[in-house]
Amino acid sequence: MSLTDTVKALFSSDKELSQSLKNIFGFYPGNIFLYQLAFKHKSAADQTINGYKVSNERLEYLGDAILGAAVADFLFKKFPYKNEGFLTEMRSKIVSRASLNKLSQKLGLDKLVNFSSDGRSKFRSVNGDAFEAFIGALYLDKGFRFTRKIIITRIIELHIDMENLERVDVNFKSKLIEWVQKERRQIDFSLKGEVGEGYDKMYEVEIIIDEEVHSSAKDFSIKGAEQLAAERTWKKLEGNGLVNQIA
DSSP states (O other): OOHHHHHHHHTOTTHHHHHHHHHHHSOOOSOHHHHHHHTBOGGGOOOEETTEEOSSHHHHHHHHHHHHHHHHHHHHHHOTTOOHHHHHHHHHHHHSHHHHHHHHHHHTGGGGOBOOTTHHHHOTTHHHHHHHHHHHHHHHHHOHHHHHHHIIIIIIHHHOOHHHHHHOOOOHHHHHHHHHHHTTOOEEEEEEEEESSGGGOEEEEEEEETTEEEEEEEESSHHHHHHHHHHHHHHHHHHTTSSOOOO
């Protein structure tokens, strides 16, 4: 633990938040502003800069990418003989919006979120969004190596049952297809292109619902790209309250 960060926490403008993070994750923040921002939902954003309401949305975007990379790295090393399809599905289970919502509540992060009085009822992914934003703030504050360590030792190893997770079937493509059929919509998993050659070749798949592009993703297999794109589309639909969360 950095002595500088400990001293900063003692004289922080938000000692309560600093202490909460120490209690939950075992570290004091260096830049408390990043974490204050991470827990400010867009429904509570009141400050505007150049027409942009200051909230945790940008940190959420960054945290999503960092969390995905750290989880992918962890799974790659934990399951050295599993194929990319298995790894992609396991990653999807860990970072799904429903999973992050539950983790946020389990860790107590939901109590730190700043949102409007009706924000939680309108936006069902408030807690999961804050979780990703926290990861983004942590990365900017402490770097990737420290962030990866927190994700593995304080989150995955303590709060995720990997054996049980293997048995849970979460197929976002199937869920998405079921939903569009129920809603009588049209869906197309379009192969947008290929990048690279040989073992480095990646496939990009685009999901189009009712002639509207919802998301795209790249992976080393078409199946993996479809699953990633389906998950992103499902998250988008969840955020808009159009589908139920996957447990």
